[in-house]
Amino acid sequence: MPKQARLGYCKLPPLGVICGGGFNLAASDTPKMALELATLQALLPRATPYKVTDGKGLYLLIQPNGARYWRFRYRWAGKQNTLSCGVYPEVTLDEARSRRDAFRAILAQDANPSEHTKAERAELKDEKARQESAMRFMLDNDGALYFRLGNRRLTLTPAETLQLRSFLDATRNLNSEVMPCP
DSSP: HHHHHTTTOOOOOOTSSSSSTTTTTTTGGGOOOOOOOOHHHHOOOOSSSSSEEEEEEEEEEOTSSSSEEEEEEEEEETEEEEEEEETTTOOOHHHHHHHHHHHHHHHTOOOOOHHHHHHHHHHHHHHHHHHHHHHHHHEEETTTTTETTTTEEEOOHHHHHHHHHHHHHHHHSSSSSOOOOO
16 A cells, blocks of 8 residues: 555645536636626625625625625735725625626736735825825816915905905005014
8 A cells, every 4th residue: 555545645636627516627618607796695704704805816705794895815026915895885796796806907917905905195296295285275267266265265255355365465565573462
């Protein structure tokens, strides 16, 4: 009797060879366990969180409070990582699949999708900050003034804007010395 058989080891067939039960190990022939809309709507929360897979790393995480989150699981540098693809039903099944495919395309380019997502968010944040700084003061065609001070946004009517202008014009020529308040 060979040593492997005595120790209880079994020899695995090479990839692409049909194993017992008719399961093919080739990557292109993996069975598809895709979710359907009716299945998603019928899922109920349980006492503990659970996952329902769609395939290619996409799954729906269902929390005990009924919240449903799309997640994409992948491996990068030998470690398992997870990315959010949105909240169901705001993000539909097709949208979640397209996000998964986008993440897989990033992985195919030997890049970490998490770092890519962080870089995109930083770009959007910088762009928003640039736009807000450019929009700190805005005067519309009617003469109304809109401005932002910190997190507060203020609006002055055309009449109030005119009063502010006249006040600023009158105080512009004053001496820059600080005058004490009475």
